[in-house]
Amino acid sequence: xxxxxxxxxxxxxxxxGLDYPGVGPEHSHLAATGRARYESVTDDEVVxxxxxxxxxxxxxxxxxxxxxxxxxxxxxxxLAGRTVLLNLSGRGDKDVGQMMxxxx
Amino acid sequence: MTGLGPVETALRARLDxxxxxxxxxxxxxxxxxxxxxxxxxxxxxxxxxxVGIPFSDPVMDGPTIQDANDRALGAGATPPxxxxxLRGLDVGLPLVVMTYYNIAFRMGLExxxxxxxxxxxxxxxLPDLPLEETGPWxxxxxxxxxxxxxxxxxxxxxxxxxxxxxRSRGFVYGVGLLGVTGVRTELASSACTIxxxxxxxxxxxxxxxxxxxxxxxxxxxxxxGDGVVVGSAVVQRMLDGAxxxxxxxxxxxxxxxxxxxx
Numbered sequence: 001x002x003x004x005x006x007x008x009x010x011x012x013x014x015x016x017g018l019d020y021p022g023v024g025p026e027h028s029h030l031a032a033t034g035r036a037r038y039e040s041v042t043d044d045e046v047v048x049x050x051x052x053x054x055x056x057x058x059x060x061x062x063x064x065x066x067x068x069x070x071x072x073x074x075x076x077x078x079l080a081g082r083t084v085l086l087n088l089s090g091r092g093d094k095d096v097g098q099m100m101x102x103x104x
Numbered sequence: 105m106t107g108l109g110p111v112e113t114a115l116r117a118r119l120d121x122x123x124x125x126x127x128x129x130x131x132x133x134x135x136x137x138x139x140x141x142x143x144x145x146x147x148x149x150x151x152x153x154x155v156g157i158p159f160s161d162p163v164m165d166g167p168t169i170q171d172a173n174d175r176a177l178g179a180g181a182t183p184p185x186x187x188x189x190l191r192g193l194d195v196g197l198p199l200v201v202m203t204y205y206n207i208a209f210r211m212g213l214e215x216x217x218x219x220x221x222x223x224x225x226x227x228x229x230l231p232d233l234p235l236e237e238t239g240p241w242x243x244x245x246x247x248x249x250x251x252x253x254x255x256x257x258x259x260x261x262x263x264x265x266x267x268x269x270x271r272s273r274g275f276v277y278g279v280g281l282l283g284v285t286g287v288r289t290e291l292a293s294s295a296c297t298i299x300x301x302x303x304x305x306x307x308x309x310x311x312x313x314x315x316x317x318x319x320x321x322x323x324x325x326x327x328x329g330d331g332v333v334v335g336s337a338v339v340q341r342m343l344d345g346a347x348x349x350x351x352x353x354x355x356x357x358x359x360x361x362x363x364x365x366x
Contacts, residue, residue, distance in 0.1 A: 002206070002210065004210075005182050005183050005184075005207065005210060005211075006159075006183075006206040006207045006209065006210025006211070007159065007160040007177065007207075008160040008161045008206070009160075
């Protein structure tokens with residue numbers, strides 16, 4: 001994310017780990033070669049997914065992988081009957097304070 | 105590029121006379137009178153002046169120059185705007201631009217190099233561009249006669265120093281400490297060490313910057329190298345509203361101290 005002169009612009013995400021204005025070269029390459037597809041979810045969907053996993057499994061996901069959970073949850077009908085591998089890349093203990101504020 | 109460019113020529117002239125080099129840094133676009141500041145500083149004993157093109161993420165810079173960058177950008181500074189202002193200046197000494205790679209990359213390396221040359225800028229420092237990635241930029245700069253100044257850090261291994269010196273033009277910039285730009289109470293011992301290590305492997309002028317904020321520190325480190333780059337101390341004066349004369353007085357103090365010793 002940059003302006004016409006190359007000045008970096010402010011990013012915004014509910015997740016500190018995703019609040020970054022750039023994309024790594026590996027992801028760019030995977031996208032360009034068609035080996036990976038990148039989807040987006042909203043902050044509201046992330047908050048829902050965070051609670052869904054916490055309540056159903058007792059596992060608190062970090063807000064970063066909660067984005068992946070939100071997508072799986074949204075696509076659950078299309079994914080039904082298929083094997084889904086989700087990388088729960090971080091724990092959400094670090095995010096509970098922020099979640100308390102969001103949910104209060 | 106064949107022969108010496110304007111930056112190295114100016115620095116060598118100072119060194120040949122037995123003196124030490126002084127390169128003040130001024131953030132472009134900071135305040136209404138920043139070009140007047142360049143002119144006054146040029147008359148105050150600078151050998152070359154380094155002009156910063158403000159960047160949103162100045163990773164080498166500490167709080168003072170970060171603040172200066174933010175203020176300049178907030179006032180609407182842009183790379184073409186800064187270069188356009190420099191084009192009209194005739195200060196009688198070489199100017200070098202210091203900015204970050206994305207500014208050059210975004211404009212296009214050939215276009216950026218040509219824009220520097222067109223604005224009368226003789227050299228360029230891109231501190232976040234490592235040696236291994238320098239090729240395309242250095243070729244573009246060489247083609248336009250722009251001297252690319254490379255940096256060596258206290259952590260740079262011995263075997264890497266000659267490679268940096270060989271590719272550097274104008275001078276070699278020794279980074280005085282492990283950290284960001286800014287005035288420190290005392291000169292770091294690493295400043296003298298990097299100057300000595302560079303002098304052992306190159307005939308190019310060796311200037312030390314980062315953490316050189318007082319005339320005394322400039323004299324001390326210049327006993328080991330060929331001179332200094334003074335950034336944050338100068339920019340702090342600008343931020344304090346000293347005006348062109350006030351900034352020039354500070355620079356004159358560095359000149360006097362260096363000339364008294366060397």
